[in-house]
Amino acid sequence: MSGVTEGSGAATSEGTGGQWAALAALCLGFFMILVDSTIVAVANPAILRAFETDIDSVVWVTSAYLLAYAVPLLVTGRLGDRFGPRRMYLSGLVVFTGASLWCGMSSTVEMLIVARVFQGFGAAMMSPQTMTVITRIFPPDRRGSAMGLWGAVAGIATLAGPLAGGVLVDTLGWEWIFFVNVPVGIVGFLLAVRYVPVLPTHAHRLDIPGVILSGLGLFCLVFGIQEANSYDWSARVWLLIGAGIALLVAFVRYQAVTRGEALVPLVLFRDRNFCLANVGIASIGFAITSVMLPFMFYAQAVRGLSPTGAAVLMIPMAVLSGVLAPGVGRLVDRVHPRVIASGGFALLTIAFAWLSLVMTPDTSTLQLLLPIGLMGVASAAIWSPLSATATNHLSRGLAGAGSGVYNTTRQVGAVLGSAALGSLMAARLSANGLGSGGASEMDALEMPVSLREPFAAAMAQSMWLPTAVLLVGLVASLAFERPRSQRLRREAGAQTAAESAAL
Numbered sequence: 001m002s003g004v005t006e007g008s009g010a011a012t013s014e015g016t017g018g019q020w021a022a023l024a025a026l027c028l029g030f031f032m033i034l035v036d037s038t039i040v041a042v043a044n045p046a047i048l049r050a051f052e053t054d055i056d057s058v059v060w061v062t063s064a065y066l067l068a069y070a071v072p073l074l075v076t077g078r079l080g081d082r083f084g085p086r087r088m089y090l091s092g093l094v095v096f097t098g099a100s101l102w103c104g105m106s107s108t109v110e111m112l113i114v115a116r117v118f119q120g121f122g123a124a125m126m127s128p129q130t131m132t133v134i135t136r137i138f139p140p141d142r143r144g145s146a147m148g149l150w151g152a153v154a155g156i157a158t159l160a161g162p163l164a165g166g167v168l169v170d171t172l173g174w175e176w177i178f179f180v181n182v183p184v185g186i187v188g189f190l191l192a193v194r195y196v197p198v199l200p201t202h203a204h205r206l207d208i209p210g211v212i213l214s215g216l217g218l219f220c221l222v223f224g225i226q227e228a229n230s231y232d233w234s235a236r237v238w239l240l241i242g243a244g245i246a247l248l249v250a251f252v253r254y255q256a257v258t259r260g261e262a263l264v265p266l267v268l269f270r271d272r273n274f275c276l277a278n279v280g281i282a283s284i285g286f287a288i289t290s291v292m293l294p295f296m297f298y299a300q301a302v303r304g305l306s307p308t309g310a311a312v313l314m315i316p317m318a319v320l321s322g323v324l325a326p327g328v329g330r331l332v333d334r335v336h337p338r339v340i341a342s343g344g345f346a347l348l349t350i351a352f353a354w355l356s357l358v359m360t361p362d363t364s365t366l367q368l369l370l371p372i373g374l375m376g377v378a379s380a381a382i383w384s385p386l387s388a389t390a391t392n393h394l395s396r397g398l399a400g401a402g403s404g405v406y407n408t409t410r411q412v413g414a415v416l417g418s419a420a421l422g423s424l425m426a427a428r429l430s431a432n433g434l435g436s437g438g439a440s441e442m443d444a445l446e447m448p449v450s451l452r453e454p455f456a457a458a459m460a461q462s463m464w465l466p467t468a469v470l471l472v473g474l475v476a477s478l479a480f481e482r483p484r485s486q487r488l489r490r491e492a493g494a495q496t497a498a499e500s501a502a503l
Contacts, residue, residue, distance in 0.1 A: 018197065019137050023146055025191035026130045027153045029093050031160075032184055033123035034153075036065065036100075037414070038161030038292065039177050042307040046174040051109040063226045064113045066418075068120025069127075070411040071218045075211050077128035077404020078263055082206070085129035085136075085400065086196045090189060092125025097185030104178035131403035135391045136199055145329045147388040152325030152380070156318050162296065163315070166308035210263035213251035220244030222412065225419040233423065268394075268402055273337075276476045277390035278406060280341065282413035283473030284348075284382055287466035290417030291352060294425055294459040298359050302456045316369050320376030329384040337385040341477035344381030349470045351375040356463035361452040382473075389480055417466065424465055428458035 099119035221244030299310035
């Protein structure tokens with residue numbers, strides 16, 4: 001039942017100025033949690049040396065965060081509907097900020113891994129609430145503009161992680177990739193308390209069997225994918241992934257037959273655009289996350305760049321994406337999302353293919369920056385159309401569930417991309433005659449000249465997988481229907497034109 005508010009302490013006004021202030025406050029926290037999905041990758045060598053540990057333990061510093069972030073998303077999205085998105089967001093921000101301080105103060109790698117679990121759980125509490133609030137405070141005809149800003153944050157954050165990580169590790173030490181979250185988290189909390197409105201809640205009953213089935217299913221699936229490379233895709237890995245898929249199938253069947261309130265109302269999937277947008281966000285999550293792996297190895301091992309120097313190459317993508325995304329968001333309110341999103345996917349596919357062709361030892365920096373810049377233009381045309389299209393027809397009561405599903409799809413796509421590219425890179429290194437010896441050279445400050453050509457070829461060949469996956473997103477975006485709000489405006493405009501002609 002709706003109409004019960006979260007509590008007092010924030011304005012409930014939904015005026016235009018208040019809407020944008022609330023969005024800005026939420027985007028700060030959203031930016032922070034997405035940056036932490038990638039920032040640790042650059043710091044892994046420093047963490048390994050600091051704790052004198054092994055590579056498997058260091059990999060778990062990232063894996064623990066991604067796992068704790070991905071698994072609870074379906075539940076935390078629904079909890080936002082029940083207890084209020086503002087309350088859930090603020091609670092998650094407190095957990096995330098406190099865990100960040102814990103991460104930086106960790107004295108053992110085991111303590112750091114545990115702290116990262118709490119950090120990931122805090123991120124899972126926050127992430128769905130950002131989309132929920134946008135869906136509920138912005139009307140459909142202005143939601144595209146709001147999603148444009150949200151999309152700009154998502155695109156920039158994915159790229160800012162390695163750059164920020166490189167600068168902080170090179171100047172202050174690995175601990176500061178976590179300490180920097182503390183002042184940002186405090187500011188974000190104060191802004192959210194001030195500007196994010198209290199919204200009506202809905203008296204949902206928590207679907208306990210659904211929580212258990214979805215949680216176990218996602219855990220088995222995501223954990224199996226993350227650890228597949230460590231266990232060489234052994235039978236145990238496939239059994240775990242199979243168990244995850246079976247549990248998720250059982251979860252869907254249970255959601256269809258339960259007489260209580262479902263954790264994920266299957267009515268969501270009657271909306272064609274919602275389904276297609278989820279396919280699109282999974283493909284872009286897969287591609288953007290995975291493409292960073294071969295390119296960063298190429299930039300550091302073949303071109304001899306430092307972590308900061310390698311990350312600097314991505315600046316054109318981040319800048320162009322951030323500058324263009326708000327304008328694209330405004331277009332989404334007026335132009336068929338099929339036009340913008342499919343154009344973005346087509347350009348990004350071209351950019352990935354172009355970059356793979358120029359990833360050679362002797363390529364000039366300018367030849368690399370051109371396709372990287374095109375990636376920024378393309379990304380700006382993807383994030384906001386997908387988000388706006390996914391949420392356009394969601395009712396207020398389904399906003400949390402829809403946001404949870406959408407964010408889960410994005411995160412699972414990212415995990416799939418990371419795991420798949422890790423396996424493919426190893427296979428291409430072996431096929432190019434490097435094997436484990438070539439892989440060991442990745443830690444060298446400068447790769448021997450004789451290995452640069454085959455290593456660069458292996459990394460470039462690996463780029464073709466995310467390029468192919470983007471075609472799935474392209475096909476999905478071509479099938480978008482025009483949103484209802486746009487159809488109504490067009491019909492109203494046609495009627496007005498007809499009446500004017502009759503006069």
